[in-house]
Amino acid sequence: MLGVAREKARVEGVGVDGEEVVRFLEGDVGALEGLEGLELGNGEGEEEEEEEEKFDVITICSALVLLDRPGEAMKGWVERWLKRGGRLVCDVPCPRAMLGIKTLARVGKMVGVETLGDWEWVEGAESLRKMMEGAGLDARVIETEAWEEVPSRTKFLGRMGEEGVWGVEEGGDVFDDLTRGREKWRERREEARGLFEVEWRGMGGEDGLVREVNGLFVGIGVKR
Ligand SMILES: C[S@@+](CC[C@H](N)C(=O)[O-])C[C@H]1O[C@@H](n2cnc3c(N)ncnc32)[C@H](O)[C@@H]1O
Secondary structure, three states: OHHHHHHHHHHHOOOOOOOOOOOOOOOOOOOOOOOOOOOOOOOOOOHHHHHHHOEEEEEEOOOHHHOOOHHHHHHHHHHHHEEEEEEEEEEEEOOOOOHHHHHHHHHHHHHOOOOOOOOOOOOOHHHHHHHHHHOOEEEEEEEOOOOOOOOOOOOOOOOOOOOOEEEHHHHHHHHHHHHOOOHHHOOOHHHHHHHHHHHHHHOOOOOOEEEOOOOEEEEEEEEO
């Protein structure tokens, strides 16, 4: 993704002629302390100078749910790198969005197969708002409309023949589609498939269908 970002900057002509407008740094956003290029102040802990160099805006797009401890990470960004009055903008998928990848993450935890992130804490807009408040922000969270172009939407077409609607009994097929050719699932495949089927069935409505609705919660917070 850094490669994509660099290319976009090049195409847009941002920072051409050696002018440093955008700087790309590579690191774990859950542990940014000590990352080269992100130091604040003169290194002598002068508070005013550090405050001046902090960011006006911090944003994280389509990645908060990939972090193991998102609340802790957010608190760190706000405390250390956001100016007073600065904004943090972030998003998380709604509970009915990206059901395949999310269920796979849950099953991975059950059988000890490593998958990225923690999606379980997102129960509604309020979960994100609380996390942001806990990080020291005055926060507002909005829910987007459902939309079609979502990279992590569940692509498998079930018996209903349309995207986003499956029978409750089709969990095993969705699992197969998501894990095809993925070596890390090989040893626990049978057990994981069974658990996935149970989870999938549990998400079904009275009509016997599982429905995916791809919307996001978008949070905008101002540092107190
Ligand atoms: C779904 S992509 C979104 C990329 C980009 N923000 C966008 O919206 O197009 C998620 C990105 O988060 C990165 N990522 C996941 N966990 C990370 C972490 N702990 N530190 C830094 N990057 C991480 C992944 O490598 C991936 O590039």
